[in-house]
Amino acid sequence: MENKSQTSIEFMIFVGLAFMLVFFITLHQLSGTRQVYVEKESSLVYDLAMGLQEEIRMASVSEEGYARNFSIPSRLENFDFELSMAQEFLTVTGNNTFYSVRIPNATGTLVKGSNIIMNKGGALYLNP
DSSP: OHHHHHHHHHHHHHHHHHHHHHHHHHHHHHHHHHHHHHHHHHHHHHHHHHHHHHHHHHHHHSOTTOEEEEEEOSSBTTBOOEEEEETTEEEEEOSSOEEEEEOOOEEEOOOSEEEEEEEETTEEEEOO
16 A cells, blocks of 8 residues: 555656656747847847938938938837937837837937938938
């Protein structure tokens, strides 16, 4: 009788350890997935910030009368983001990251969707 109960206890300990091992492996996989998610969002936010900086810089060095329509997506793949401009900085903010880039002085703001940038009289205008 004692031998059967010892075997049962050993089996329960083994099953408990197996469940704990599976739990920790799953937890490790989930943390790795979260890291990939954050890195993907960071990359998309960075690319948008750099692209918008280049768009505004190109307009600032273009000749008088330059005008261009361009579009900013409402979402970066499946990530939400916000745009803000203050003084000579453009900030793109995601859920887990943000990037601020220096831009030439411009009047107006950028919006998700259609935008117009103009170089008029040596000054930049966004969505006049």
